[in-house]
Amino acid sequence: MAICTPLNSSTYSSIIPQQNHHDAAVSFARRACWRATSSHRPRRGFTVITCASSDAGTVVIGLAADSGCGKSTFMRRLTSVFGGAAEPPKGGNPDSNTLISDTTTVICLDDYHSLDRTGRKEKGVTALDPKANDFDLMYDQVKALKSGVAVEKPIYNHVTGLLDPAEVIKPPKILVIEGLHPMFDERVRKLLDFSIYLDISNEVKFAWKIQRDMAERGHSLESIKASIEARKPDFDAYIDPQKQYADAVIEVLPTTLIPDDNEGKVLRVRLIMKEGVKFFNPVYLFDEGSTISWIPCGRKLTCSYPGIKFTYGPDTYFGQEVSVLEMDGQFDRLDELIYVESHLSNLSTKFYGEVTQQMLKHADFPGSNNGTGLFQTIVGLKIRDLFEQLVASKAKSPVEAKA
Amino acid sequence: MAAPDQIQSNVEESIKGAEEACAEDPASGECVAAWDEVEELSAAASHARDKQKVSDPLETYCKDNPETDECRTYDN
Numbered sequence: 281m282a283i284c285t286p287l288n289s290s291t292y293s294s295i296i297p298q299q300n301h302h303d304a305a306v307s308f309a310r311r312a313c314w315r316a317t318s319s320h321r322p323r324r325g326f327t328v329i330t331c332a333s334s335d336a337g338t339v340v341i342g343l344a345a346d347s348g349c350g351k352s353t354f355m356r357r358l359t360s361v362f363g364g365a366a367e368p369p370k371g372g373n374p375d376s377n378t379l380i381s382d383t384t385t386v387i388c389l390d391d392y393h394s395l396d397r398t399g400r401k402e403k404g405v406t407a408l409d410p411k412a413n414d415f416d417l418m419y420d421q422v423k424a425l426k427s428g429v430a431v432e433k434p435i436y437n438h439v440t441g442l443l444d445p446a447e448v449i450k451p452p453k454i455l456v457i458e459g460l461h462p463m464f465d466e467r468v469r470k471l472l473d474f475s476i477y478l479d480i481s482n483e484v485k486f487a488w489k490i491q492r493d494m495a496e497r498g499h500s501l502e503s504i505k506a507s508i509e510a511r512k513p514d515f516d517a518y519i520d521p522q523k524q525y526a527d528a529v530i531e532v533l534p535t536t537l538i539p540d541d542n543e544g545k546v547l548r549v550r551l552i553m554k555e556g557v558k559f560f561n562p563v564y565l566f567d568e569g570s571t572i573s574w575i576p577c578g579r580k581l582t583c584s585y586p587g588i589k590f591t592y593g594p595d596t597y598f599g600q601e602v603s604v605l606e607m608d609g610q611f612d613r614l615d616e617l618i619y620v621e622s623h624l625s626n627l628s629t630k631f632y633g634e635v636t637q638q639m640l641k642h643a644d645f646p647g648s649n650n651g652t653g654l655f656q657t658i659v660g661l662k663i664r665d666l667f668e669q670l671v672a673s674k675a676k677s678p679v680e681a682k683a
Numbered sequence: 684m685a686a687p688d689q690i691q692s693n694v695e696e697s698i699k700g701a702e703e704a705c706a707e708d709p710a711s712g713e714c715v716a717a718w719d720e721v722e723e724l725s726a727a728a729s730h731a732r733d734k735q736k737v738s739d740p741l742e743t744y745c746k747d748n749p750e751t752d753e754c755r756t757y758d759n
Contacts, residue, residue: 347726367746397720404712406719438727439690441720492729498695499725506705507725510718 337674338426339667340455342462342475344522346485346515347407353645354478354656355458359384361638361660362454372447375437385452389459390436392418397441408460408514415465418457422471425451454667463522474560474666476659477526481533482508487544524598527557528662530655535608537586546586548608549651551658555594555601559669562603563626563658565592569603574623581619584612588620607651614640620654627658628665635661690728697721 343354359366359381366379366386377388394414395403405412421431432446463469463477480488486508493499523529528551535546553562565572571593577583588609595604605624611617614636621627621635629635638657639648647653701717708714745754 347722397723401713401716401720404716406716407723408719438723438730441723489725493725495732496694496725496728497691498698503698503702503721506701507718507721510701510705510715511722514715514719 337428338451338453338455339473339670340422340426340457340471341663342469342472343456343458343478344460344462344476344519344526345458345478346460346480346519352458353642353647353653355379355386355456356645357638357642357653357656358456358660358663359386360641361657361664369447373435373437373444375439375444376435376447377438378433378435378447378449380452383452384454384456385449386456386458387433387449388436389413389418389457389461390438391434393436393443396436396443406511406514408511408518410461410464410518413461415461415468418461419465419467419471421449422455422457422468425449425455426471427451454663460519461522463525464518469525473670474528474557474663475526477523477529479520479523479529479531481531483534484532484544484547487534491544524600527554527560528552528659529597530652530659532652535586537589537609546608546610547647547650547652548606549655550604550606551651551655552595552597553603553605554597555603559666559673560662561626561628561665563605563624563662564603565590565605565624568625569594576616576619576623581616583609583616586610588616590620605655607654609650611649611654617654624658628661690724690731694721694724694728697724 345352345354355366359379362381362383364381364383366381366384368374368376369378369380377391379386390407392414393400393407393412395405395412400407400412403411407413417434421433424431428451430448430450433449434446435444436442437444457468457472462472463475469475486505489504489508490501493504531550531552533548533550534544535548537548538546551563553560555562565574572591574590574592575587576590577587586609588607588611590608591604591606593604595602597604611620617636617639618633621633624635627635635654635657638660639653642648642653645653647656697717697720701714701721704711704717705714741753745751748754
């Protein structure tokens with residue numbers, strides 16, 4: 281007899297007393313193992329018992345970003361902070377979108393498309409449209425993974441545009457769900473321990489897509505523009521509203537330091553951090569809660585054009601209290617990076633210079649010289665901190681229940 | 684540097700298809716879905732290009748065999 285309920289921190293202390301009367305210590309070890317009972321209504325078939333790899337259950341992170349999954353720079357930085365490189369599952373489908381490292385598994389939400397490329401074309405529906413995605417399956421499987429049960433997840437093959445046979449995903453310590461709709465469905469949203477939205481402004485998106493696509497035969501400025509315009513209504517209707525639910529938003533805008541810059545090379549990046557999120561302490565500059573404007577370049581630090589400008593301060597975002605840290609400009613040298621790091625607080629680093637070290641480790645990644653790389657790295661450290669605090673708090677509560 | 688030929692021709696075809704679909708009715712679902720397909724294929728092409736760039740034979744060998752003599756790293 282085992283109870284099949286989702287494991288989350290609020291139900292912990294209530295679950296333990298209900299387990300076997302025999303041995304509280306034994307039931308503490310056992311509580312992470314669940315049998316999928318018939319009442320659970322498996323969709324595509326669940327594999328039987330697997331225990332969560334850490335006694336604290338799986339921490340689930342949601343990342344919303346436009347077209348692009350798993351292989352993206354943000355994911356690589358994130359998994360690098362936790363240690364180890366994330367690789368596609370060995371010996372499986374070579375077109376799998378999943379990435380697995382020692383601690384982290386990254387799932388691409390495109391795998392929950394209910395319509396493949398042909399199906400979408402027939403129905404005249406984009407991948408952004410909720411009609412093209414199976415949110416029931418997404419919810420069932422994320423819930424299962426969070427409570428320590430392995431799942432058989434479908435694979436959406438981006439090369440062929442077809443839905444391939446399922447692959448087995450075992451519950452990891454940290455599960456990242458990345459894609460277009462991690463925060464769209466309310467039930468899935470409630471499963472997330474932390475959520476991030478990557479908000480690229482239209483001008484920057486256009487500039488990046490030009491850089492990406494101009495090398496392709498067949499593409500022209502007009503076709504790139506037409507593609508963006510055609511997708512915009514669905515994007516604004518279904519994807520953009522998710523940002524109000526995110527615990528952290530990374531907003532990428534064109535720089536204000538160079539007048540009329542439309543190349544999108546120098547960027548102004550804002551890290552919008554929600555206040556009052558459990559285990560998440562926003563990064564701040566100099567004095568928490570005050571408003572700061574800071575140009576580090578001067579007597580102690582020489583920067584080259586166009587320099588660096590930081591602002592920090594409290595704000596409201598969709599009616600919620602937030603703190604916003606903003607960087608406009610570029611890093612040119614290592615010492616600029618370490619100088620900036622030494623003036624930021626609440627970074628959740630384990631040693632002085634960890635942010636700089638992480639940035640250097642991936643100096644070839646895009647965004648390594650501006651706010652995108654910096655804030656993605658910082659968010660990675662914040663998530664690590666959140667994970668450790670969550671584990672520590674869950675380790676404490678069974679002891680209290682025992683007493 | 685362009686993506687492998689198969690993917691590249693897919694992108695070209697999809698753009699032509701989208702332009703045709705939109706010539707008839709720019710507001711239709713077919714037109715929008717066609718451009719979405721172009722976006723998806725362009726992203727796939729870009730990833731394929733990136734994959735091509737990163738194939739250093741030593742790197743790929745060492746990913747699977749980190750304990751061999753050629754691949755050992757000494758961090759301290």
